[in-house]
Amino acid sequence: MQIIITGRHFEVTDLIRSNTSDKIEALFTYYPNLKVSSVRVTMEIEKNHQAKVGICAGVKKQQMVSEGAALDLYKAIDEAIDHLKVQLDKYVDKYKHPGEVTPPVREIAICES
Numbered sequence: 001m002q003i004i005i006t007g008r009h010f011e012v013t014d015l016i017r018s019n020t021s022d023k024i025e026a027l028f029t030y031y032p033n034l035k036v037s038s039v040r041v042t043m044e045i046e047k048n049h050q051a052k053v054g055i056c057a058g059v060k061k062q063q064m065v066s067e068g069a070a071l072d073l074y075k076a077i078d079e080a081i082d083h084l085k086v087q088l089d090k091y092v093d094k095y096k097h098p099g100e101v102t103p104p105v106r107e108i109a110i111c112e113s
Contacts, residue, residue, distance in 0.1 A: 008044040051076040
């Protein structure tokens, strides 16, 4: 898995870079069966000193995008990673049992009568 971390309007320090990459690697250890091609993290600090973090992860022909915004850069990183975790949980649950399909409501109503 390739992790690319870039910063807009500021220089990303080694501490921020290592902290972010450690958190992303720790997140993907919970999903060992997922094939992740790359993860791109873009950090931005606006004029009002608000930090925005965007994470794009390529997972099995899909792009998962999450964003976080806060006054503290580390809180914005945590928020974006939490949002990505929710998306990954939904993705794994959706494809865990692909053969199980719930019948449409019409068919349930016909069977009951």
